[in-house]
Amino acid sequence: xxxxxxxxxxxxxxxxxxxxxxxxxxxxxxxxxxxxxxxxxxxxxxxxxxxxxxxxxxxxxxxxxxxxxxxxxxxxxxxxxxxxxxxxxxxxxxxxxxxxxxxxxxxxxxxxxxxxxxxxxxxxxxxxxxxxxxxxxxxxxxxxxxxxxxxxxxxxxxxxxxxxxxxxxxxxxxxxxxxxxxxxxxxxxxxxxxxxxxxxxxxxxxxxxxxxxxxxxxxxxxxxxxxxxxxxxxxxxxxxxxxxxxxxxxxxxxxxxxxxxxxxxxxxxxxxxxxxxxxxxxxxxxxxxxxxxxxxxxxxxxxxxxxxxxxxxxxxxxxxxxxxxxxxxxxxxxxxxxxxxxxxxxxxxxxxxxxxxxxxxxx
Amino acid sequence: xxxxxxxxxxxxxxxxxxxxxxxxxxxxxxxxxxxxxxxxxxxxxxxxxxxxxxxxxxxxxxxxxxxxxxxxxxxxxxxxxxxxxxxxxxxxxxxxxxxxxxxxxxxxxxxxxxxxxxxxxxxxxxxxxxxxxxxxxxxxxxxxxxxxxxxxxxxxxxxxxxxxxxxxxxxxxxxxxxxxxxxxxxxxxxxxxxxxxxxxxxxxxxxxxxxxxxxxxxxxxxxxxxxxxxxxxxxxxxxxxxxxxxxxxxxxxxxxxxxxxxxxxxxxxxxxxxxxxxxxxxxxxxxxxxxxxxxxxxxxxxxxxxxxxxxxxxxxxxxxxxxxxxxxxxxxxxxxxxxxxxxxxxxxxxxxxxxxxxxxxxx
Numbered sequence: 001x002x003x004x005x006x007x008x009x010x011x012x013x014x015x016x017x018x019x020x021x022x023x024x025x026x027x028x029x030x031x032x033x034x035x036x037x038x039x040x041x042x043x044x045x046x047x048x049x050x051x052x053x054x055x056x057x058x059x060x061x062x063x064x065x066x067x068x069x070x071x072x073x074x075x076x077x078x079x080x081x082x083x084x085x086x087x088x089x090x091x092x093x094x095x096x097x098x099x100x101x102x103x104x105x106x107x108x109x110x111x112x113x114x115x116x117x118x119x120x121x122x123x124x125x126x127x128x129x130x131x132x133x134x135x136x137x138x139x140x141x142x143x144x145x146x147x148x149x150x151x152x153x154x155x156x157x158x159x160x161x162x163x164x165x166x167x168x169x170x171x172x173x174x175x176x177x178x179x180x181x182x183x184x185x186x187x188x189x190x191x192x193x194x195x196x197x198x199x200x201x202x203x204x205x206x207x208x209x210x211x212x213x214x215x216x217x218x219x220x221x222x223x224x225x226x227x228x229x230x231x232x233x234x235x236x237x238x239x240x241x242x243x244x245x246x247x248x249x250x251x252x253x254x255x256x257x258x259x260x261x262x263x264x265x266x267x268x269x270x271x272x273x274x275x276x277x278x279x280x281x282x283x284x285x286x287x288x289x290x291x292x293x294x295x296x297x298x299x300x301x302x303x304x305x306x307x308x309x310x311x312x313x314x315x316x317x318x319x320x321x322x323x324x325x326x327x328x329x330x331x332x333x334x335x336x337x338x339x340x341x342x343x344x345x346x347x348x349x350x351x352x353x354x355x356x357x358x359x360x361x362x363x
Numbered sequence: 364x365x366x367x368x369x370x371x372x373x374x375x376x377x378x379x380x381x382x383x384x385x386x387x388x389x390x391x392x393x394x395x396x397x398x399x400x401x402x403x404x405x406x407x408x409x410x411x412x413x414x415x416x417x418x419x420x421x422x423x424x425x426x427x428x429x430x431x432x433x434x435x436x437x438x439x440x441x442x443x444x445x446x447x448x449x450x451x452x453x454x455x456x457x458x459x460x461x462x463x464x465x466x467x468x469x470x471x472x473x474x475x476x477x478x479x480x481x482x483x484x485x486x487x488x489x490x491x492x493x494x495x496x497x498x499x500x501x502x503x504x505x506x507x508x509x510x511x512x513x514x515x516x517x518x519x520x521x522x523x524x525x526x527x528x529x530x531x532x533x534x535x536x537x538x539x540x541x542x543x544x545x546x547x548x549x550x551x552x553x554x555x556x557x558x559x560x561x562x563x564x565x566x567x568x569x570x571x572x573x574x575x576x577x578x579x580x581x582x583x584x585x586x587x588x589x590x591x592x593x594x595x596x597x598x599x600x601x602x603x604x605x606x607x608x609x610x611x612x613x614x615x616x617x618x619x620x621x622x623x624x625x626x627x628x629x630x631x632x633x634x635x636x637x638x639x640x641x642x643x644x645x646x647x648x649x650x651x652x653x654x655x656x657x658x659x660x661x662x663x664x665x666x667x668x669x670x671x672x673x674x675x676x677x678x679x680x681x682x683x684x685x686x687x688x689x690x691x692x693x694x695x696x697x698x699x700x701x702x703x704x705x706x707x708x709x710x711x712x713x714x715x716x717x718x719x720x721x722x723x724x725x726x
Binding site: 070073076077080081082094095101102103104105106107261262264265268269296297298299300301302303304 | 433436439440443444445457458464465466467468469470624625627628631632659660661662663664665666667
């Protein structure tokens with residue numbers, strides 16, 4: 001293998017793929033990135049066996065070939081080089097990297113041993129605008145569980161229903177759902193939330209479409225010159241739409257920034273009680289107040305004015321409340337619930353595209 | 364105690380002192396900050412028994428008094444409040460904190476139990492411009508040791524010699540010395556480097572002078588409304604000036620940014636050899652080259668052009684080299700040494716105010 005690439009392109013490609021490579025894995029080659037020529041392009045790939053990312057860049061190829069090299073060293077090294085032309089020259093398993101100022105030899109492992117994900121065959125394919133998909137993912141992905149004992153909850157559900165496409169995630173304590181557009185196919189994909197975090201990174205500021213291709217086992221996302229393949233999670237996802245309350249005995253609408261502030265301050269006093277805060281909505285005074293009691297340190301009550309119908313109180317985890325408030329984007333938020341034991345719904349009063357549910361704590 | 368302060372002032376004062384309070388200490392009151400009225404001022408103090416910081420702010424005091432309250436909670440809480448007036452009202456050991464929107468009760472510990480550092484009596488006093496002192500400290504403090512087995516090396520030496528005032532620090536592997544102005548007193552203070560880190564924070568952008576007052580055991584720094592007292596380190600500091608080489612068999616002068624870049628890149632390949640890199644200065648080719656050999660990963664050589672007198676090579680720890688280069692501030696750096704076994708000196712070719720020495724590794 002012998003070729004020339006620009007530092008800018010090589011650096012960008014390593015930035016896309018290197019994070020998936022992992023030195024903590026038992027297979028040493030999984031800490032490496034696969035560098036491979038194909039016609040006048042160079043592909044860089046990394047995998048952790050669950051997901052694989054490949055980034056294609058332009059290159060001036062003199063001799064075809066391939067090798068795997070330590071991902072972290074390559075990324076740190078190439079990102080430190082000045083912009084300009086880099087010469088790559090493979091001698092057995094040693095990759096020589098040359099610029100005007102630098103001459104390096106990086107010891108590689110033969111490409112034959114690099115694991116390749118199986119190809120997606122006979123799958124369905126459709127597209128969605130990258131930025132719509134990105135915004136939707138950001139609003140739901142954090143609600144997925146990181147507890148591997150219930151694998152389905154570690155996934156983001158991408159599914160169609162009545163002509164619309166939805167993203168949803170829940171860890172059983174809170175649930176987020178976002179409508180991301182119209183789609184008439186029958187889609188129901190359980191995609192690992194960790195793979196969606198990698199996809200978010202790749203989506204960046206791309207203004208193009210994401211092409212989604214899937215079969216029973218895998219899904220492929222194509223964004224510009226980057227491909228991400230991930231295995232799907234197996235299992236039955238909870239029938240979550242029935243958990244979303246449709247009407248509310250108590251509802252308060254207020255400035256989202258106000259609720260964020262009073263929740264933040266109250267959460268400081270709730271460290272000893274695992275973040276537990278009690279929200280009281282008062283129709284008579286048209287206020288929402290939030291109260292924390294921390295026996296050791298002290299206590300706090302904070303108040304904000306709100307448009308209220310129906311009085312009531314509910315105890316929530318302040319961290320979940322802040323996560324939900326930060327995922328919303330409107331100026332105002334509507335906070336609704338039915339008694340102390342049922343789920344609270346957060347939503348933008350001007351839009352029904354995003355719903356965020358939080359289960360109460362026993363107050 | 365009953366008073367009014369502004370959120371801005373209280374927040375600024377907590378920012379100065381709270382970091383010294385420590386929850387890991389065995390004395391619970393050391394995690395607290397002392398809040399105390401004196402005439403129409405409020406003082407906030409924290410101590411770890413080695414150092415104490417006090418910040419004075421204006422306040423509208425109705426009833427005098429004092430209390431200690433958890434530093435971290437206070438800082439997080441006050442910094443989250445909107446700007447404006449805050450009412451403080453002490454009831455027994457409960458500090459009530461009220462604004463328009465928030466009502467908090469913070470549980471305190473009586474001020475009588477708060478340890479106070481002994482006063483400096485009959486000490487000498489002089490001043491130095493805050494920004495000169497700050498810049499000088501930044502250039503030497505990182506070279507102090509963190510190894511408590513040789514306490515003198517954990518100090519920064521502030522001393523006078525032949526009418527000049529110097530800051531110096533060494534961990535026995537590298538040494539930094541900075542001239543910070545003229546002073547005809549006899550000064551020799553060993554100040555804990557950790558206290559100097561706190562002082563750096565306090566100096567901030569202050570354009571005024573620092574007033575320094577010291578006796579045999581302690582030194583007090585006064586900067587505007589803030590006071591920092593620290594105990595001095597006991598012991599005999601190495602006679603370091605004799606370690607600074609005066610002439611060089613090999614000298615290279617080059618762009619400081621160039622040497623930073625080639626050192627950074629080479630250090631990536633030197634992770635397995637504890638950062639060891641070999642620098643080769645060549646008079647014939649007028650170049651400085653830097654080489655790292657990492658058996659597992661690979662190796663790297665990088666080159667920069669330089670004005671060279673005398674060829675030679677020396678092996679250094681790349682981390683120390685980068686620290687030294689980053690502490691210098693000129694466009695160019697002069698790198699001088701005498702053979703493989705003696706110290707290397709880094710300096711600005713246009714100024715003799717700052718000297719940085721690095722001991723070689725066995726190549």
